[in-house]
Amino acid sequence: ETGVTQSPTHLIKTRGQQVTLRCSSQSGHNTVSWYQQALGQGPQFIFQYYREEENGRGNFPPRFSGLQFPNYSSELNVNALELDDSALYLCASSSQTGRGGNTIYFGEGSWLTVV
Amino acid sequence: GESVGLHLPTLSVQEGDNSIINCAYSNSASDYFIWYKQESGKGPQFIIDIRSNMDKRQGQRVTVLLNKTVKHLSLQIAATQPGDSAVYFCAETFSGGYNKLIFGAGTRLAVHP
Numbered sequence: 001e002t003g004v005t006q007s008p009t010h011l012i013k014t015r016g017q018q019v020t021l022r023c024s025s026q027s028g029h030n031t032v033s034w035y036q037q038a039l040g041q042g043p044q045f046i047f048q049y050y051r052e053e054e055n056g057r058g059n060f061p062p063r064f065s066g067l068q069f070p071n072y073s074s075e076l077n078v079n080a081l082e083l084d085d086s087a088l089y090l091c092a093s094s095s096q097t098g099r100g101g102n103t104i105y106f107g108e109g110s111w112l113t114v115v
Numbered sequence: 116g117e118s119v120g121l122h123l124p125t126l127s128v129q130e131g132d133n134s135i136i137n138c139a140y141s142n143s144a145s146d147y148f149i150w151y152k153q154e155s156g157k158g159p160q161f162i163i164d165i166r167s168n169m170d171k172r173q174g175q176r177v178t179v180l181l182n183k184t185v186k187h188l189s190l191q192i193a194a195t196q197p198g199d200s201a202v203y204f205c206a207e208t209f210s211g212g213y214n215k216l217i218f219g220a221g222t223r224l225a226v227h228p
Contacts, residue, residue: 042218
């Protein structure tokens with residue numbers, strides 16, 4: 001167990017809808033990152049939050065947005081869902097500076113299916 | 116759960132044998148590397164990491180080797196067990212930037228009794 005918890009575990013949405021995924025980071029971890037993993041591929045970095053601010057972003061459109069709360073938990077929001085958004089969404093937490101080089105632990109993910 | 120590694124290269128080994136999984140990384144500036152194990156329907160599980168100032172690091176039954184000259188990383192698993200069957204990913208990052216991991220393509224390890 002990594003101590004990183006995500007919800008919901010599975011959900012189905014219709015194209016054009018909006019979705020919110022949630023993550024609680026490991027105790028003591030102040031940095032949360034989100035990744036998208038399509039079937040048969042490695043995870044792709046979406047963005048990272050450190051001290052409630054976005055600290056880096058991958059190649060994802062603005063309809064992917066996030067929040068981090070004072071307790072370091074986080075949300076990933078995706079608007080105007082497209083079929084290609086169907087994937088496993090992973091939350092990862094780490095500690096300290098928000099810089100690289102710190103051990104990163106993943107949650108079990110949220111499976112999103114867009115129909 | 117759904118499979119995350121439908122069309123990945125597969126390494127098949129006999130139970131008890133040693134396994135070697137290889138990975139080529141992309142960024143010469145990367146200085147921190149991690150191996151993750153991902154079982155079907157689950158998130159990536161941290162196995163072992165290594166920093167660029169080292170070329171070898173050992174854990175319990177696992178060893179990671181780093182060759183910066185050719186940008187190559189390998190994971191060695193001793194006495195492979197059926198529970199080791201999973202998809203294995205290497206990931207790289209740069210400690211001077213934010214915690215963005217770049218993942219390799221992944222290798223499926225199949226352990227046969």
